[in-house]
Structure formats: C-alpha cells, structure tokens
Amino acid sequence: MLFARRSGLAAAAVISLMLSGCGANLPPTASISNEMSGAGAAYPSIAAEKPEGMPRPFGDPTASGGGGREVIAEPTMADIMAPSPLPEMSWGSATAPVTIVQYASLTCPHCRHFHETVYPELKRRFIDTGKVRFILREFPIGKTSGNATIALRCAAPDKYLELYGKFMEQQASWVSQEVRLDPIFAVARQVGMTRPQFDACLQNQGMIANLTWVKERGRKLGIVGTPNFFIGTKLIKKELTIAEIADYVEQAGQRGTPTAAASP
Numbered sequence: 001m002l003f004a005r006r007s008g009l010a011a012a013a014v015i016s017l018m019l020s021g022c023g024a025n026l027p028p029t030a031s032i033s034n035e036m037s038g039a040g041a042a043y044p045s046i047a048a049e050k051p052e053g054m055p056r057p058f059g060d061p062t063a064s065g066g067g068g069r070e071v072i073a074e075p076t077m078a079d080i081m082a083p084s085p086l087p088e089m090s091w092g093s094a095t096a097p098v099t100i101v102q103y104a105s106l107t108c109p110h111c112r113h114f115h116e117t118v119y120p121e122l123k124r125r126f127i128d129t130g131k132v133r134f135i136l137r138e139f140p141i142g143k144t145s146g147n148a149t150i151a152l153r154c155a156a157p158d159k160y161l162e163l164y165g166k167f168m169e170q171q172a173s174w175v176s177q178e179v180r181l182d183p184i185f186a187v188a189r190q191v192g193m194t195r196p197q198f199d200a201c202l203q204n205q206g207m208i209a210n211l212t213w214v215k216e217r218g219r220k221l222g223i224v225g226t227p228n229f230f231i232g233t234k235l236i237k238k239e240l241t242i243a244e245i246a247d248y249v250e251q252a253g254q255r256g257t258p259t260a261a262a263s264p
Contacts, residue, residue, distance in 0.1 A: 021108070021110045021228070021237065021238055021239060022105055022107075022108035022109070022110055022111070022141055022225050022226045022227075023224065070220055071222050072220055072221060075233060076233060077233060079221065080233065081099075082217065084210075084213065085210040085213050086153065086210045086211070086213075086214060087157070088137075089136045089160050089161070090133055090134060090135040090136075091123070091133070091134045092127040092128075092130065092131075092132050092134050093133060094133060096130055096131055096132050097249075097252050098126075098248065098249050098252045099132070099133045099134075099230075099231075099232065100132055100133070100229060100231050101135045101230040102114075102134070102136050102227055102228075103137050103218050103223045103227065103228045104136060104137070104138070104139060104226050104227055105139055105140050105149075106145045106148045106149060106167045107140075107144055107171065108141065108145075109171065110226065110227055111168065111226050112168040112169070114227055115164070115168045118239075118242050121242045122134065122242060122245055125242075125246070126245065126249055132245075136164065138153070138211055138215065139215055139218050139226050139228070140215065141225070141226065143179045144174070144176065144179050144180070144184070147179055147184055147202060148167055148174070148187075150201055150202055150204065150207055151163075151184060151185070151188045151202070152164060152167065152188075153201075153210075153211060154193070154204070154207065159192065162191055163187070163188065163191045166187050166190055170187055173186070173187070184198075185198045221235070223235075225237065227240075232252070
C-alpha cells in the first residue's frame, strides 16, 4: 500500500513537471550543430541527451540558461530585440502596445498544444486587432527538431506560419528517436518545397550559423526550454493560457506605455 502511494505521488510529480514545457538543458559541451546538422552529417553523440520524441520536461520556472553560458539577469527590450541575422517572423502591428516573443521547438508537444488551442484566439482577439505584436523564434531541441527548423526557415516567408502549423499538427508523423528526413520532407512539400530545395537547405551552413545565433541569443536571455515567452521584458517559462495573455495585455493598457518598440 505504501509503495503504491509513493508510486502515485511520483506519477503526479512527473505529470506536474510535464505541464510546464519541454526542457533544453544540454550539457555545457553540447553544440547546437548537433541539433541543426545537414542531411548525411555525422552527429556527435551526447550521452546526456534523451531520445527525440521524449522531451525533457522542466518544472523550475526560476531556472537559468545554465551550461556555463553568460545569462543576462534582467534583459532589457534592447537585449530582447537585438538585431538578428535572420528576419524576425512576426505578426501584428509593429506599433502594438504589447510584444509577445515565443521561443518554440518543433518537436515540443506543449508548443503544439499552445499553437492549436491558444494561438487562434490570441490572433483573433489581440494580433488582428492591433493590441499585440507576436514574434516566433526558433529554439530547436534535439536533432530532428534541428533539421525541421532549417527546412522551416527555407520556406517562403509567406509560408512560414503555415509550415510551422503543419509541423506542429503532424508531429506524430515525423518526430522519432532517430532523424528521419523523408517524413520531415513530407511535411515541407505540403507548402511547395521540392526535394532538391529541401536537400540543399539542410546543407546551407549560413542558415545553420544564423539559426545557431538565434538559439544562443535565447540562451543568453535565459531561455531554458519551450515554450518560453517574453511579454515585454517579463520572461514566462511555461505554456501561456489565453486568460493569462489577456491579463498581461490589460496590465499594459493600464500602464499606458508600450512594452516594446519595433525591432530594427
């Protein structure tokens, strides 16, 4: 009876952790090139890395980026909106009073849940009405997510959000422990990408370097997993609900000052 009770408590603790999000605390020696490598590349092994498709949940909302990297304790809007080598993928008015930045991994089930259940209402109530500018930034966790992320960035800009949604909605068809390029391409081709374009994309070292910069900037800002959000300068390390977003937007309106300026 005591063992059963302890087992039940352990299971509850695991469930509680998993509600927080997908973790990304790789060992200090882990390179982002392990996650974003081209087709046919040899991936260095990372002993502490868990299998793809089994995200490492995190439960401590105060955890820092860690890994021996510099982490900014209280990032300013200038830090958060530092010019990127890749165009910001954003939706909504550049002069909206509230800016929300989401860091996401394509293999994260919590990111999928947010995109399917919260984002449509966020778009209807706040983005389309000019109250929120929404920015989506890549934070791939694992090799499969890394390859899919490169393909996502190689899509036409006007197809980015569509392809992002397809990767999220179809996670079960392409996420696995081993990197499977054919299923990833099967999703990418739904927005018009050809196989030669896909293969060339995965070998694009400039793209890989730029995506590395995006993720390293996230780590420097304190991102430890996905989904993580910045609302203005406030970092929230969990999946947001539409009620929480509405509360943040209302607070910003009461202050009467923008939470962010348009990025350069």
